[in-house]
Amino acid sequence: MPKVTVDGIEVEVPAGATVMQACEMAGKEIPRFCYHERLSIAGNCRMCLVEVSPGPPKPQASCALPAAEGQVITTTSEKVRKAREGVMEFLLINHPLDCPICDQGGECDLQDQAMAYGRGYSRFAENKRAVTEKYMGPLVKTVMTRCIHCTRCVRFAEEVAGVEEIGALFRGENMQITSYLEQAVTSEVSGNIIDLCPVGALTAKPTAFTARPWELTRTDTIDAMDAVGSNTVAHSRSGTVIRITPRVNDDVNEEWISDIARFGVDGLRERRLDRPWVRVDGRLREASWAAAFASIAARAEGVPGERVAALVGPMAALEEMVALRDLLTGLGASRIECRLDGSAVGEAPFADRSHWRFNTTLAGLEQADSILLVGSAIRHDAPLVMTRIRKAVRAGAELFVIGEERELGAPATFLGDDLSALAALPEAFLRAERPAALVESRNARAEVLAAVAALPLVREGWNGFNLLHTDASRVGALELGLVVPGGLSALAADPPELLFLLGVDEIDLAPFAGAFKVYLGSHGDRGAAAADVILPAAAWLEKPGTFVNMEGRVQRSLRAVFPPGDAREDWTILRALADRLGVRLPYDDLATLRRRIAHEWPQLGAEGLAPAPWVAPDVAGFGAPSGPTVRRSAGFYTATPILRASPTMAACVAEIVEGRKPQLLEAAA
């Protein structure tokens, strides 16, 4: 471990560290544009200059220089300051300085660093360069004259997103960053280049010119669009969430989020259920809360507990699931099902917590040296798990896939779309030291789980048995035991008379045509259309909620804005409805409800990841799985009611999925 001196402070740095990292360890801030700790080193902006001796007498780019024993580094000398000022002057030569009309203003690295190193005047009297805007798709707006050619976006696309579609064409003064032939970037995580771009060259198209960062209220939230549980910040103004950005959490999302997590939020403003509705003579009519409750109470009268059931949708938070469970218990009912995708996990012999978790953990997946996917929809199911896999593959792991052949953005060996391949896996996987299998929830039938559990995935210090969930609610629901033996099909075979739907929109409700359906949710979508009573509820950003991600990590999301109109937080609706149905739920506020949860399920009571030691399931007696994998039926940009209501997501479907360019859209309109 080399020892270096930074401005007189001696620090010991890990082997392989750079001079920049050494400076940071000594508490010195080094300005930078191209360097990013999660991307490869480019060393092309020269903003990070420091003096290093021994070495050449000129300042050195600290981001690309390895720290070596005995170096004396100076970060504050006159020479360093002048050098950085020179770099800044060069950068600003071709920069338009159009901060007043730039969306990056207020959160721009160039603006900030120009405050520190800008000269305040220009000696450049020639014409400035101008670069045409580049079309990159419906999410990323470009103003390429502002680009300083740091190539962060290029490196992100290649290294993290796995889509080599962005590049730097031409050279020198004529260099231009563009997507190939100006096509829409086909990545599920493309929005992150907006955060990465240190200037205003890449900004968010859907929120162009809507807000300044300093006008926005920031609330820490958890993404509920998939089961990764990405840590996010909701930026709101006057009761509206304007945008969502990631929060750094190395255990979960690092500092990325998916495009649906970032841009689906404008769906919160459309097609909202903002008052109760009751079906009268076959037609839904607006109603008051009292009338809605009264019609439920009238219908529930005399229905025995075993004829009452509930389904839990993908975005439910822990609180409302517990309230729903308590309500049903009060009615003498026990049938609540969360597995709407045919997964068998949660039922014996796969009823232990370790069976439905992502046991390697998300960060731990990077340590795997061989990875098997059962089902190939991962780029849509969990884009941020795919970025972890990409990292593992870059570090040398092999990737095997059973399922339909798709472009995964990482080299993969496809073993065919037949689950019988589980019985004949390649030696490279079976003999790996740290193998990991990721079973898509929709493919987690009992035989598949049995076959995967029989693989040599678990050993001292390593558990490679992972379930890849898509629903943010799922692991929490499984921990609460919201399963019906036999699952959805058993429920359909013996349909209830009274059915509660907690944000359920993705399944065929035909088998429950005879049931009286109470829909609790935020958007007027398929579930609401089929309902007999609609109770308008808060969407995930409109309530404090606890989400358990696919690893089993408990995370709390705060309320960013209030729900519209008469909509209320789900658990309070259930609490009030219970009263009306003669069931008393023993909590009047969130804190009491959370205490109730922590009491019965201590692992869900506190934030963080409670360990779940592996319990080997008894897999005797299961036949070998065979046949094709189950395909994901939902599109990436249209998977939930919120996304379907989002104009931005509609643009994504048109321009990314269907490949139409916006001019054509205008022409067609």
Place this chain on the structure above:
Amino acid sequence: MSDFRDFRWTPENAREAERIIARYPKGREASAIMPLLWLAQNQMRDETGIAWLPLPVIEYVAAQIGMPKIRALEVATFYTMYNLKPIGRFHVQVCGTTPCWLRGSDEVFRACFDRGLKKGETTPDGLFTLSEVECLGACANAPVMQVNDDNYEDLSYETTLAVLDALAAGRTPKPGSQIGRTASCPEGGPTTLKELA
């Protein structure tokens, strides 16, 4: 070959391409991009009379070595030796860097202009495209211009006109020094080491 989507190597070039790719270690095939693009551009010249690289040709080369299209396009746009637009039959590249400039490259350009050539453009008859380039590496024989694969050196206004006229007339003027010296030997014969000791 209207949109060049059916571009394929000729049998000889296919072999040459294999040979080029084999120069690089396995897994590093992308290193072959530059010579392959060059080979493709020359094949275009042989097949169509115009040495340039339409997009489908660049994509064809990229696909052969498993390189993402954008990476191949980055290379093709970076180097001036690849023509991304159709050019004339003769690509006249006149060096304007300091040594050539001091030795009279302005005169060379004047000759080109007088024959109707314009920088960055192709003459209406499709014969000549004029580019100003940086040092061609033959400064000792400045001023220099390169026409396709040949260098014409020690140029003056008159000799430049002569070269252009000969090309236009379908002849191939003798490449190299236009004042008759061999390579960069001193003008008028050796000035030193004249006798064996």
